[in-house]
Amino acid sequence: MPFANLLKNIQKHVNLNAEEEAYLLSLFSEKAVDKKEMLLHEGQPCHYFYFVYKGALRSYCLDKQGKESTIMFALQNWWITDMFCFLNDKPAIMFIEALQDSVVLQIHKKSLDNLLLKYPKFEKWFRVLMQNAYTREQLRVIDNLTLSAEEKYDKFLAKYPLIVNEITQKQLASYLGITPEFLSVIRKNKL
Amino acid sequence: MPFANLLKNIQKHVNLNAEEEAYLLSLFSEKAVDKKEMLLHEGQPCHYFYFVYKGALRSYCLDKQGKESTIMFALQNWWITDMFCFLNDKPAIMFIEALQDSVVLQIHKKSLDNLLLKYPKFEKWFRVLMQNAYTREQLRVIDNLTLSAEEKYDKFLAKYPLIVNEITQKQLASYLGITPEFLSVIRKNKL
DNA sequence: GTTATTTATTAATCTACCTTAATTTTTTTT
DNA sequence: AAAAAAAATTAAGGTAGATTAATAAATAAC
Structure with missing residues (x-):
């Protein structure tokens, strides 16, 4: 349905x-x-x-x-x-x-x-x-201006926990504005 | 009025x-x-x-x-x-x-x-x-993800020529997400 | 119109993140 | 299940842009 x-x-x-x-x-x-x-x-x-x-x-x-x-x-x-x-x-x-x-x-x-x-x-x-789309994008602009790569990654995980399972690391990196190689390093440092 | x-x-x-x-x-x-x-x-x-x-x-x-x-x-x-x-x-x-x-x-x-x-x-x-606010912010996100500091500066000038006269360099830098020192260098390189 | 504050310039040093490239792992295709 | 393609890992070297700090210029306050 x-x-x-x-x-x-x-x-x-x-x-x-x-x-x-x-x-x-x-x-x-x-x-x-x-x-x-x-x-x-x-x-x-x-x-x-x-x-x-x-x-x-x-x-x-x-x-x-x-x-x-x-x-x-x-x-x-x-x-x-x-x-x-x-x-x-x-x-x-x-x-x-x-x-x-x-x-x-x-x-x-x-x-x-x-x-x-x-x-x-x-x-x-x-x-x-x-309205919701606008305020969401504005928040993203602020995050891009103020957060480090690692902070952006953490925030994404907290905000969109369900999305992470559906996407590749490369796709996530291209959302965060960093390289997949660097995201790999960030993730390794968490372990 | x-x-x-x-x-x-x-x-x-x-x-x-x-x-x-x-x-x-x-x-x-x-x-x-x-x-x-x-x-x-x-x-x-x-x-x-x-x-x-x-x-x-x-x-x-x-x-x-x-x-x-x-x-x-x-x-x-x-x-x-x-x-x-x-x-x-x-x-x-x-x-x-x-x-x-x-x-x-x-x-x-x-x-x-x-x-x-x-x-x-x-x-x-x-x-x-x-709608307009949303699509404007989305464009800004894309610019932040894809452009260098100098390209962002050039694009700002082209898009908002009237704003530049009203603001300090420090304020513009904080909109672009760079330091005022670096914006100063960018501007010098244009001359 | 002087003084105090803020802003802009310049240059040396530093770092977060990128680039390249080789290797391994995972996914997809046949 | 083998082969091919894509994704992820790791590490060395590089760079755009940050940081710090000192000087100069412009604004604002008195």
Whole structure:
């Protein structure tokens, strides 16, 4: 019942009657993504906003030297997209890949626009999502400015204990902004 | 006419009738802040969201070693607060200080909550503010992960040419996450 | 307009983290 | 289950940027 989780997630913020609920769900479609498959590729249009029903995803971008930087990880019940490009109809600057065999529920940008126009009560839901995303990113900026590599690692473990099991050390290092070699040293020093 | 700018800013996103406009404006009050005066102090309740009518502000936080990290600068027509603490009614983790003699228009958290309840059309305005703030912070995270100190400096100049005139080198360095000494070297190398 | 404070400059030394590269372990593919 | 590919470990050497400290310049306070 993939849609039950989605509904529960949205109903945290908005009370829905049967009609609204039906309309909302009609806008989402289910999509399976195999491990290592790309849900979004840099340069492509980013038309969808994804709800993770099952599995784990990662978004990242590449700099000119080909170095990966992980933007975020998304486990079950998280939302993910290249938000800037999604909102502004720009070609993606990120990749989104499945870390495990996953199932997402996707909504098209146009459908989301229609939803917000037709039923403005969904504005609140999206507003709260954006609030949380903003304050989370701001916290991350502060951590990047003030913490050492080891402190960032410790904080990540404390904050996202479930993510660590789903990802490689290389991916974690690229989230923290350090090399996998150095993360290996940090981990060794803990033992 | 401090409120004209404020109205124009909000009306970019929401069409208002006379009643809504009057109610909105009734929630804001004007406040002058002298240069170097603190609008918010770490540990204090953060009850207000500020619109900069005139002048320039800066938010920053202090780590345990007393090192400053600038979170953001806000010039005319920008909004500023310690958003996480404002939204969640937590004691502030930031300071907000006036860089110049300034005038802000402030709205209390409770007033904003009431506004959004009474006139849900303002949800869209706040949603777009949060969207923009989120994608801006995400860009900053990516820049922090991928750029050298000099590249971050160049990008800041290109993106915020007006801010540079209002701030000290020390403040800019603390935004970029480098020491003022090193920023001095970077600047010298440009000549 | 002097004095006191803060900010900026410069240079020497230092260090957290990177780079490279070789080896081992784990995962994936067939 | 063998072979191939990817990830993790370890260590030597290197560098971007920090730290310290002393001097100069600019702001602010009186």
